[in-house]
Amino acid sequence: MDLIELCNEAKIECCRATRDLRNCGRYVQHVLNSCGHASLCAECCQRYDVCPVCRTSIPNNGTRVRLRLYNKCIEAGLISKQDDDRFQEKQDSREHVMADIERLYSLFDVALENNLVSLICHYVSDVCMDDNAVSSDPVLAFLLDEVVVKDWCKRTFKKIIHDLHEIYRHDLETLQSELSLLQMLALQLTGISNVLEVMDSSFKETFSGQLHDLHHLLENTLKAKQHLDVMIWCTRHQFLENVQSRFSNSALWSLHVQERKSAAVNRSWPEFPSNLVDSARSSGFTLFIEQALSNLGMEQSYMDGSKEEVDITFLQDENSPLLFHSKIDEANKNGCYPFKNLRAATDVLFLHGTSDMVVCKHAIFLYYLFDRHWTLPDGEWKYLVDDFAASFGVTRHSQLESFVFYLLDDHTFPALQEASHLLPEIAGSETHPKIAQVLLERQCPDVALTILRCAGHDGFCTYANSEHDAPQCVSLGEAVTAVRVRIECGLLTESFIYQRLHCLKAKEKESRHESYLAFSSSSKPECWMYQVEILVTEICYLCIRRNLVDRMIELPWNSDEERYLHKCLFDHACQNPSTIYGSLLMVFYVQRYRYMEAYRVDRNLQSLEQNVLGTVDEDVASRIISISQWRAELVV
Structure with missing residues (x-):
């Protein structure tokens, strides 16, 4: 059947035959085969020759009527007869509207319980989203609206949650006896989530500002389904009690x-x-x-x-x-x-x-x-x-x-x-x-x-699939770890090359996003010079810890890197003048024929040593004097 007919099948119809100058008004369970209208009750359809709605002739030969879909479901035991009797008792017009909605919900329930949830999904996409699916009848117009489907999803979901709560309250033995019911409820939750996902994708462009409730319901449905799946697994394994x-x-x-x-x-x-x-x-x-x-x-x-x-x-x-x-x-x-x-x-x-x-x-x-x-x-x-x-x-x-x-x-x-x-x-x-x-x-x-x-981190940076995309550098924390690992393994040169390439890629990435960096205060700490400072300082202190400074100063540091190398070694010399690392900073400049800078380092170290000689014990003072004399000979 055309899915738009579900609305007509859900409506409570009363017989429109005229009796004693007024309508019969009995509850209609059949539709006329000739025109498909639910306009006559079982008794009146035998007495009338035309449909009261469209005046189409009703043939005398053959079966004149067939059961409505809703009543077929009752006859098959898919819908409770008590519900139908309750709907027939509604007198007020507003109560009739609510009854029509409940009957449509009952048809949706039948689809959900019999693995036909695709019918509801098609109802959303083919009926609710069809601009031509309109009616002057206010009841039909409401049944054609997507709100009806969303409210059905919400009502059904609440009922499932209530049923699950009642089951979960029982002991393990009862849970095991209800496994088939739990699996059925899991299928129903999957069905509801499928309907909600179809609604979400269908309404995303048209009703983008009104999807909060829908997303919330979908999220809860998915979480309840995921929880139920694991509960079923735990029940099968008796919650590991054994x-x-x-x-x-x-x-x-x-x-x-x-x-x-x-x-x-x-x-x-x-x-x-x-x-x-x-x-x-x-x-x-x-x-x-x-x-x-x-x-x-x-x-x-x-x-x-x-x-x-x-x-x-x-x-x-x-x-x-x-x-x-x-x-x-x-x-x-x-x-x-x-x-x-x-x-x-x-x-x-x-x-x-x-x-x-x-x-x-x-x-x-x-x-x-x-x-x-x-x-x-x-x-x-x-x-x-x-x-x-x-x-x-x-x-x-x-x-x-x-x-x-x-x-x-x-x-x-x-x-x-x-x-x-x-x-x-x-x-x-x-x-x-x-x-x-x-x-x-x-x-x-x-x-x-x-x-x-x-x-695959030997390349130091990973690249996007497109050759036009910018290289994607690893994070600063990952780069620090990579530097530490290589130095701890004795791979000082490889560690140096790693930090150099990492910082070059960071600089390239920053230049590609220069306009963004100009307006983003949060990006300042991750600028490429900051990364140079972090990584060079890390290498310096690790080399001090592993006594590799003499090898470190031989590496080809550039001007950006050497300022942090200078600071690190000089700061360490200030904290502990009896070590040789301040003097190795002087050697760093001598090896590069930069004698004026080497001389300045020596003068600063001499001033520092003179200030601490009177405050340290004899052994430390002896070491400081020995280092100072060695450096003085180098100056000469």
């Missing part, structure tokens, strides 16, 4: 996670005496799981939940946290990772945050499973990970990635060994930049260098 955890209780697990956090904070890495902002250094204090949870926007989702018209947090278990923090902290011991149990993990991840982060949520759920069972024999738990990955389409690469993130968060040596073994298998252009940083902090610079090279 699978042993490597932690005897949640308190012990929480203590272990706190130890990982402390280890991340206390990892030994030199804090250089510099006022420069180092984003890479501070991010090392955050575990991978904290970064992943913070990307979900959990805290804001918890705060906004009570303001929603359809609050899906209604599905949350009473033992799940009322407020969740992405940061692992002693003060939030009961409201941060690790989750209290599998149900709490499901509620926190899939009822909060945004639905488009579902891949990240699946990765965090896998992380949780790895954390719960690693070190136990594979035969006891590995099948759970494989089944979850198969159920939700998680690739082997993503599965191993989640495992590696957990292993690098775990502060034990066996975990580090296992991660080092797996990393070459998953390293690629999309490898998380923090991996190399964590390996460096855990004294594995050789593995970190391998990961950088497997990730």
Whole structure:
């Protein structure tokens, strides 16, 4: 049938035959085969020869009428007969309008429950969006409007949420007995989301300013569906009640996670005496799981939940946290990772945050499973990970990635060994930049260098597909990590070339966006000279730490770079005059035949040394005098 006829099929029609100078008014369940109008009741259609609406003749031979679609559904048991009786009792005209809407909703319900949701999608695109689908009848005009479909989606979604809440309240045995119902509700949620997506795409250009409610409903529908899918998986596996955890209780697990956090904070890495902002250094204090949870926007989702018209947090278990923090902290011991149990993990991840982060949520759920069972024999738990990955389409690469993130968060040596073994298998252009940083902090610079090279970072910058596009430089934090890794591996020259190329690309990128930079205050800290300052200073202090300054000063530094090299070495000499690094700064200029600058460095160092000689002990004073005499001979 033409979908626009659904409106006519949904309308309650009364018999228009004349009896005793007034209309019959009985409820009409049939349409005339001759013209398709629902204008005569079963009794009157036997007495009339023409349709009261269009005056079309009703043939005497053959079947004169057929059941209306709505009544066919009742006859087939798809719609409750009680609902139909209730609609017939409506007397007021406004009640009749509401009854017509309810009847259309019933037809939509039949389509949804029988895997015919495409009918509703076509109703939106072919009827609601058809400019020619209009009617002078106010009831029909309303039934042709997209608001009817949106309100049906909202009403049906509320009903599903209520049904799920009632099911979730029961024990595990009841949940298992209701698995088929849960799967049916999951299909219905998928159907509603499909309808909403069609509405969104259809109305985006025409009603762009009125889509907030639609987006909100679609977002909640998708989150409820994602949550239900994981609940079904958990029910099938009995919420892991029969699978042993490597932690005897949640308190012990929480203590272990706190130890990982402390280890991340206390990892030994030199804090250089510099006022420069180092984003890479501070991010090392955050575990991978904290970064992943913070990307979900959990805290804001918890705060906004009570303001929603359809609050899906209604599905949350009473033992799940009322407020969740992405940061692992002693003060939030009961409201941060690790989750209290599998149900709490499901509620926190899939009822909060945004639905488009579902891949990240699946990765965090896998992380949780790895954390719960690693070190136990594979035969006891590995099948759970494989089944979850198969159920939700998680690739082997993503599965191993989640495992590696957990292993690098775990502060034990066996975990580090296992991660080092797996990393070459998953390293690629999309490898998380923090991996190399964590390996460096855990004294594995050789593995970190391998990961950088497997990730294709030997070219120092990645380029867009088009040859006309500007090169896309890595972030400053990633560049700092790359420099540190190479110097820790003894590759000083390669580190120098890396920073030179990185800064040249940053300069080129800045010149391409000069007009943007002129008006953007936020871009100032990332200007290419700032990056030169950061990277050159990092190289200088790392070379001081590893006693490589004599090799460093032989590198072909340009004028932009050497000003920061000069500052770094001279500042270090001021803080510790008994070291040779100030004198090596003088050598730096001598090697370049810049004797006047070398002489000025010597005079400044002499002045500094004279000021501190009276304040240091005899051994330090002896070293300072010896260095000063060596430098004086060089001057002569």
